[in-house]
Amino acid sequence: MPTTPEHDTTQPMRVCIVGASGKLGHYMIRHCLERGYEVVSVCRPESVAKLDEFADRIEIIPGRTDDRDVIARAVAGCDGVLTVLVPWGVHNYSTGTAQAVLDLAEPDARLVFSCGWHISRDGLDRYSWKLRYAVPIVSHLARWARFVDIDDQVRATRRIFDSDTRWTVVRGSDLEEGDSQGLPVWSRHVGDPILASNRTRRIDFALFMVAALTDDELVREAPAINGCATESARAHEHLVSAGGAE
Template sequence: MTIDDTPDTRPLRVCIVGASGKLGRYMIQHCLDRDYQVVAVCRPESVPKLDDVADRIEIIPGRTDDRAVIARAVAGCDGVLTVLAPWGVHDYSSGTTRAVLEYAEPDARLIFSCGWHITRDGLDRYSWQLRYIVPIVSTLARWARVVDVDDQVRAARLIFDSDTRWTVVRGSDLEEGESQGLPVWSRHVGDPILAGNLTRRIDFALFMVAALTNDTLVREAPAINGCATESARAYAGRPAQPAHSPCR
């Protein structure tokens, strides 16, 4: 028997879970720009939001926490990009996460999005706004049965405990606008490079897609910040910082 050492040049097949939202649509475009094959999962009522790319991707309508939907969508995919949306009070984020972790291919790269409020090791240093305001807003939102931020925390814990090839991308405050380039990142909120606390949404999506082929991010929970912020420009490249990405 001979070993075929011919490089695998086929395009990546990527599933985007939560594809119809702003972040999801940016991820679709970044993937298509790389000639990746895209499978998009979104709620049936949101399918029209993908009309502009419907002829270039495969769309699977359904709730992202529907195990049968996820099993079908991730089959054969090299990577899965998942937007952890804490909608409602019925474990939407953790249900989606369980399905992705269970049904994704064993060697698939699994990239999840969330906010800075998620902590992996408890060493993040938060501003007083995040320490006090977020819990209050989260409690009110849960009482209103609109959002359950704690479910996103539970989802993250499932990921951190998993032996899959995961990355949890923790985003700063977001703004719209043209791409500025790949965001910088650090392991802990509170590190000086993250002080700018502002990322273009299109660049959050860029970081997610770039993580698919960046093995240094496997089992990391990078907190990101826009590369054009003052703090990013001041601290990017210093030896004390982990891997970072300067603006184009």
């Protein structure tokens, strides 16, 4: 298992958040600032105003997240990069974003990416019939409308899984709003009993992303997460270990 390089504790961790203007991005910014981290954020130019509440505390770099020049500027000198993989449009937006981060981040940086449960690293995930049927239908309709390309997120994560960087891919369950319940539980495969509730507070999804920056156990893992206060998490809490539920 790769080890975490020494971090100069006299200097605050510098974190880049790619795709910072959405709800998940906002929560990640707050969690990072609470930890005293320096934050650099990237968002599309038309979304910069959404970050006004943080404007005096973070560096904001406007630009498309798949623009390699924008990413190169944003990740320079960063100890960690948190990336929201959003498959906008039909032009490989997620794939371009992931590849730019993989190529241009500092060699020892921790790279943490977000996606949904539909992503599978090893093909051993066990999905409900609803998810098995819904994803292809939604994917086809969304691509037909040229709105999003869910397969683009699949391609993006395959590139991440093949990378020798210090990555983590966090696979989120269904999200809800609400106050934080604490750090979500995780397991390596969708279908494991601890994940059955399939529900996580969005603020806690962000919490898991930020916590992964300093968790060696998550290097080159693709944890599927579920809220720690859900029925299935409480019922199977005895299965939780430092390496996730089995």
